[in-house]
Amino acid sequence: MTRVVVSAFSVSLDGFAAGPAQGPDHPLGLGGLDLHQWFFSQKNFPPMRGATDAAHQVDAEHAAKALDGSGAFIMGRHMFGPQRGPWTDDGWKGWWGPNPPWHAPTFILTHHPRDPIRLEGGTTFHFVTGGIHDALDQARNAAGRRNVQIAGGVATIRQYLLADLIDDLQLSFSPILLGQGEPLLPGIDLKARGFTLTDRAIGAHALHVTLRRRPPQESVAA
């Protein structure tokens, strides 16, 4: 059965999932790249005190499996690119070059229509103007029996959480402070929305947790 998942999504200890002042020079906001040190540079970045080889392996496994099992992706327009307003013929095809890591149909939420962009490796960007439910319907059709992954950014994940549409939420808490930026969870009571922690793993550079939402019938019975 298709599940709607968020995977390997990094959050700072002060609750931010992107830094402030996002833009062309800082796609993840100021300091935002540090959120992902556990993912990118497990060898160069100083690990936490007490990190073992096994903890490095936990980070590496979470990174390696981040996209596994997902047959379609959804992302907000700001994750796709820095443009705002109607699309222009600027040749932009996303941040990721000719062969993006998604390797699957990827649906971009936007208010402005645009033809799909087919790239190498199986990624096709589809631009959806009908809102988050429409994008999810399209992504489910595209994913077949595989999962639909909500790739980000923060505002998009918050919309899907507030609509109770996410089944599995995997967060990686990086031991950094951002101070400012886009907070992920304020006003979203994950516990009341039926999420429980099903895994808590110690990485060398992050604390990884998996949350699973109870199906509605169990929530009613609880």
Add this chain to the structure above:
Amino acid sequence: MTRVVVSAFSVSLDGFAAGPAQGPDHPLGLGGLDLHQWFFSQKNFPPMRGATDAAHQVDAEHAAKALDGSGAFIMGRHMFGPQRGPWTDDGWKGWWGPNPPWHAPTFILTHHPRDPIRLEGGTTFHFVTGGIHDALDQARNAAGRRNVQIAGGVATIRQYLLADLIDDLQLSFSPILLGQGEPLLPGIDLKARGFTLTDRAIGAHALHVTLRRRPPQESVAA
């Protein structure tokens, strides 16, 4: 030199340092006791995946050292007891019995005057009606060359943080969700206030971080 410190203060992954509905039956709020599993029951509570003996030791050391080096404590009235309004002759001497763990002068912030209470083991509760600066002055005098520890609760620590009076902030992030409760950090940009992370340690039940605030002259130069 006396430093003003917060030590072993537990926070949930969703940013709460106490659960909702605090009161006589739930001094830490609903679910709040789980915040402190790393402190209390390192053997009984399931550790995080990847926990080693060294990680258990990290938790134990943080617990053992939580009160070290502090010659006086400050706490909010709600941490001392569930009463509200003027003090009555109800015999309440705090949550901790005849020999509280503080073993030092402990200053309670309150709007209502009350005579000090001297207990076994060196703890004397002083009731301060002059506000957070007055309490800190009195605690500094009492601490001598040792540290002043802001023991809690959340509202008290927030007041001292917002007044830039805390030098060292040690937080223990427990891998739990509270959903609701008292959030510690919203609206407080620790980075802008000069805090940097000086230690990040992996425990079996918590991720422990130490933050140190730069002295003002360095902040100005930065």
